[in-house]
Amino acid sequence: GESVGLHLPTLSVQEGDNSIINCAYSNSASDYFIWYKQESGKGPQFIIDIRSNMDKRQGQRVTVLLNKTVKHLSLQIAATQPGDSAVYFCAESPGQGGKLIFGQGTELSVKP
Amino acid sequence: EPEVTQTPSHQVTQMGQEVILRCVPISNHLYFYWYRQILGQKVEFLVSFYNNEISEKSEIFDDQFSVERPDGSNFTLKIRSTKLEDSAMYFCASSDDVGQGVGGYTFGSGTRLTVV
Numbered sequence: 461g462e463s464v465g466l467h468l469p470t471l472s473v474q475e476g477d478n479s480i481i482n483c484a485y486s487n488s489a490s491d492y493f494i495w496y497k498q499e500s501g502k503g504p505q506f507i508i509d510i511r512s513n514m515d516k517r518q519g520q521r522v523t524v525l526l527n528k529t530v531k532h533l534s535l536q537i538a539a540t541q542p543g544d545s546a547v548y549f550c551a552e553s554p555g556q557g558g559k560l561i562f563g564q565g566t567e568l569s570v571k572p
Numbered sequence: 573e574p575e576v577t578q579t580p581s582h583q584v585t586q587m588g589q590e591v592i593l594r595c596v597p598i599s600n601h602l603y604f605y606w607y608r609q610i611l612g613q614k615v616e617f618l619v620s621f622y623n624n625e626i627s628e629k630s631e632i633f634d635d636q637f638s639v640e641r642p643d644g645s646n647f648t649l650k651i652r653s654t655k656l657e658d659s660a661m662y663f664c665a666s667s668d669d670v671g672q673g674v675g676g677y678t679f680g681s682g683t684r685l686t687v688v
Contacts, residue, residue, distance in 0.1 A: 503663050503679035559617040559628055
């Protein structure tokens with residue numbers, strides 16, 4: 461069936477270190493992937509996205525890597541800051557204008 | 573930056589009562605969605621809405637749920653007879669015709685529904 465899952469439920473890093481959050485997906489038809497950040501009591505906030513015709517995409521301090529061969533997605537955060545502490549979800553989209561399938565979420569905790 | 577707004581932020585209701593959760597999507601968006609998130613769990617898709625009709629719904633979205641776009645700006649989720657297990661955070665989202673990129677698929681801040 462369709463599922464998007466995360467390898468690590470919690471991740472604790474020191475301020476200034478790089479963080480890597482991983483995600484596995486199972487729907488080969490998905491052609492678009494998004495990473496969301498969710499702070500307590502708030503809705504998912506867009507971080508970065510990637511289409512299936514790309515392997516890597518960089519934003520400000522964040523990089524998303526897509527490995528379609530093993531159906532794996534990762535989010536790299538450079539120089540992690542306390543404000544990065546949140547739950548991070550990957551989501552996949554099987555098609556345009558359609559639903560998103562979310563993963564379980566990884567809680568990132570940044571120690572000062 | 574345009575926002576999706578949801579009201580109320582918190583709703584407490586008695587089991588068996590009807591609730592209506594309200595959302596104002598981004599004005600130029602064409603697709604509208606409801607998701608829910610039970611405390612500590614992942615965000616789950618409920619329903620998508622396009623061109624004044626439901627385009628897709630999940631198994632969660634049973635006969636107790638309905639959606640409506642009563643005017644040009646609001647998008648509502650109604651639960652006819654709430655159950656304890658309906659307690660969750662409900663997120664409205666909207667997307668443009670591409671549905672990608674910053675602002676392409678945007679979530680509201682959610683309504684926390686507590687059924688007692």
